[in-house]
Amino acid sequence: MGSVLVLLEQTGLATWIRESGLLYSYPLILFLHTLGLSTLVGLNTAIDLRLLGVGACIPLPSLEKTFRVMWAGLALNVATGILLFIADATRHASNPAFYVKLACVALAVVALARIRDQVFRKHQSGKLLAAASLTCWFVALSAGRLMAYINEFIS
Amino acid sequence: MTPAHLHLLLNHVPTIGFGLGLGLFVASLLAKSEDLKQASLVVFFIIALVAIPAYLTGNAANFVLQDEPAVSQDVVAAHQDAAMLALVPMEVTGLLAWFALWRFRRWHVVALLVLSVLTIGLMARAATLGGEVRHPEILADGTAASAPGWPRAAAAGAAFVLDNPWVWPISEIFHFVGLCLLFGIVLLINLRMLGVVTGVALVDINRLLPWAMLGLVINVVTGMLFFLASPDQYTQNTTFAWKIGAMLLGGLTLLYPTMVNEHSGMKLAANATITRAVGATSICLWVAVIFLGRFLPYFGSE
Numbered sequence: 001m002g003s004v005l006v007l008l009e010q011t012g013l014a015t016w017i018r019e020s021g022l023l024y025s026y027p028l029i030l031f032l033h034t035l036g037l038s039t040l041v042g043l044n045t046a047i048d049l050r051l052l053g054v055g056a057c058i059p060l061p062s063l064e065k066t067f068r069v070m071w072a073g074l075a076l077n078v079a080t081g082i083l084l085f086i087a088d089a090t091r092h093a094s095n096p097a098f099y100v101k102l103a104c105v106a107l108a109v110v111a112l113a114r115i116r117d118q119v120f121r122k123h124q125s126g127k128l129l130a131a132a133s134l135t136c137w138f139v140a141l142s143a144g145r146l147m148a149y150i151n152e153f154i155s
Numbered sequence: 156m157t158p159a160h161l162h163l164l165l166n167h168v169p170t171i172g173f174g175l176g177l178g179l180f181v182a183s184l185l186a187k188s189e190d191l192k193q194a195s196l197v198v199f200f201i202i203a204l205v206a207i208p209a210y211l212t213g214n215a216a217n218f219v220l221q222d223e224p225a226v227s228q229d230v231v232a233a234h235q236d237a238a239m240l241a242l243v244p245m246e247v248t249g250l251l252a253w254f255a256l257w258r259f260r261r262w263h264v265v266a267l268l269v270l271s272v273l274t275i276g277l278m279a280r281a282a283t284l285g286g287e288v289r290h291p292e293i294l295a296d297g298t299a300a301s302a303p304g305w306p307r308a309a310a311a312g313a314a315f316v317l318d319n320p321w322v323w324p325i326s327e328i329f330h331f332v333g334l335c336l337l338f339g340i341v342l343l344i345n346l347r348m349l350g351v352v353t354g355v356a357l358v359d360i361n362r363l364l365p366w367a368m369l370g371l372v373i374n375v376v377t378g379m380l381f382f383l384a385s386p387d388q389y390t391q392n393t394t395f396a397w398k399i400g401a402m403l404l405g406g407l408t409l410l411y412p413t414m415v416n417e418h419s420g421m422k423l424a425a426n427a428t429i430t431r432a433v434g435a436t437s438i439c440l441w442v443a444v445i446f447l448g449r450f451l452p453y454f455g456s457e
Contacts, residue, residue, distance in 0.1 A: 023454060031449040037331075038445060042339015046363055055362030062355035066343060138332065145328045 005089040017087040026087065033080040037144075040073035041137045044112055051119060051130035064120055074109065088151075097143040097150045104140035108133055158215030158390055165209040166285060169245060170278045172202035176252075177271045184264065196252040197410065199271065203249020204406045207375065208399050210242050211382060213285075215390035226288060232310065234284040239308035241277035248274055250372065256413050257364060309383060316384035323384065326377040333377065336370030338441055341405075344412050348434030358416035364409070371406065394455030398447035401440050408437035 008014060017026050043066045050058055085092050092098045111133040119126035176198035183191035213235060220226045248270040255263040316322045340363045346352040347360050382389050389395040411433045 023450070027450055027453040031446050034334075034445055034449055035442065038335050038338040039342065041335040042337075043343055045335055045339050046343045046366075049363060049366055054366065055359065057359040057362065058355050062347075062352060062360075063343075065352050066346070069342075069346070137335070141331050141335070142328045145331060146324060149324050 002090070005093050008086045008089040011086065013083075014086040014089070017083055029080050029083050033077055033084060036073040036076035036080065037141075040070050040077065041108075041141070043070050043073075044108070044133060044137065047115065048130035048134050051115070051126035053127075060120060064116075067116055070112065091151055091154070092147070094154060095147055095150050097147045101140050101143035101147065104136045104143065108136035108140060111136060157219070158212045158396065159219045162209070162212035162216040165205065165212055166282070169202055169206040169209055169241070170275070170282050172198065172205070173245065173248075173271060173275050173278060176202060177268075177275065180267060180271070193256065193414070196256045196267075197414075199252035199267070200249050200256070200410065201407065203246050203252070204403050206242055206245050206249075208403065210238055211390070211399060213238060214382070214386040218387060218390055220288070230284065230287050232307075233305075234281060234288055235309045236305065236307045237277070237281035237284050239312065240306060241274060241281045243308070244270055244274040244277060246375065250368065253368060253409075253413065254365070256410070257361070312380065312383040316380050322380065326380050329373055330377040330381075333370040333373030334445070337367050337374065338370075338445070340364065340367035340370070341409070341437060341441055345434040345438045348412065348430045348437075350431065356417050357412060358418050361412050361416060364413060367409070371409075388456075389451075392451060392455040394447050394451045397455075398444055398451065401443040401447060405437060405440035405444055408433055408440060411437075 009018075017029065020026075047063055047066065049055070050060070050063065111129050115126055115129050115133065118124045119129065176195050179191060179195035179198060182188075183195055217231050217235075220231070221228070248267065251263060251266055251270065254260075255267065316326075343352065344357075344360055344363065344367075347355060347357060352360075411430075415430070
């Protein structure tokens with residue numbers, strides 16, 4: 001496993017992201033990752049708030065179009081996330097906060113899919129799912145931010 | 156033009172602007188004019204936004220002055236503390252004015268009167284101390300700079316971040332929470348304004364706006380903590396100046412969904428093109444804020 005990570009890190013692409021120092025390399029990928037997360041988490045937060053009773057006058061079907069935008073944000077962040085991971089594969093893989101973040105992102109995406117199937121399509125109550133979604137995103141964001149500090153602490 | 160010039164340009168705006176806002180507000184109450192009241196609330200909100208760079212450029216001005224023997228750093232510090240002490244109630248007044256624009260409540264009147272008068276008093280004190288930085292002729296004995304008892308707001312804020320190593324990382328987490336709240340809800344409302352999201356009235360979807368405003372408040376507070384702890388990192392970086400500029404314009408675009416809807420006096424249907432244009436502009440500005448914030452460590456400093 002460790003050797004795979006080292007190989008990943010030594011690919012030309014990973015080295016370029018990590019070491020080129022170009023603005024359209026690491027900083028641009030980081031910006032796109034932030035844009036994707038604020039689109040996905042931001043719109044999902046708006047839906048969660050609506051399910052928890054904020055703006056109860058907003059008809060749920062009107063929000064259905066935002067799912068496409070959120071999936072686009074998710075796709076952007078899977079792609080940029082992979083690029084950011086391979087650039088520092090061994091360091092990220094030895095960081096416990098990274099696994100917390102991945103697990104919470106996965107749970108939040110599952111919650112979002114269930115919100116669409118059960119609340120938007122089958123009109124069930126979504127309060128519990130909304131609360132779970134907000135919690136998962138908050139922990140994912142926190143773990144993501146703390147990765148940098150824990151990386152520093154490890155090395 | 157340097158940020159120090161910008162401070163001289165901007166530093167009169169909060170004092171004079173809030174005087175103007177209060178004058179308009181009182182006049183609207185006397186004349187019982189709804190339009191005048193709306194205008195005064197908009198003035199309060201805009202001045203509260205402009206007060207942010209007025210404060211930030213003060214550190215840039217001091218960066219230029221810090222080696223000048225004629226400038227007393229004690230007076231500068233006292234001016235900065237007084238400015239922070241005035242900035243807090245000014246931002247609270249601006250926020251309350253925004254709430255009054257969003258959904259007016261009667262208690263807003265009393266709160267706005269009290270807060271704006273308090274702010275103008277504290278602002279006048281900050282302005283007086285600011286004048287003393289460069290005008291020794293008006294520096295009387297026992298100046299306000301050495302007057303005891305006033306809270307050292309800016310110094311206390313900086314010490315809070317610097318003395319507690321957990322404050323910076325926690326603030327970073329909340330800066331992202333605020334970003335998601337603000338960007339997500341503003342994006343949703345702007346998509347409605349653009350006609351991408353349909354089947355919901357603007358007056359209904361703007362029920363979510365206070366949560367976007369909460370995001371903005373979280374980010375102004377946490378951003379200010381970063382700035383207080385490490386001012387030179389930001390004042391000596393042009394990307395930061397552009398970020399604040401984009402944030403101010405983005406903040407202004409929030410007034411549109413706040414004030415224009417199916418129930419307000421402004422005719423929405425006739426303004427469909429303007430609504431789309433504001434929606435698109437707003438999204439671009441907030442994306443620019445994220446972009447400039449992300450590039451700040453990599454671009455713009457010497």
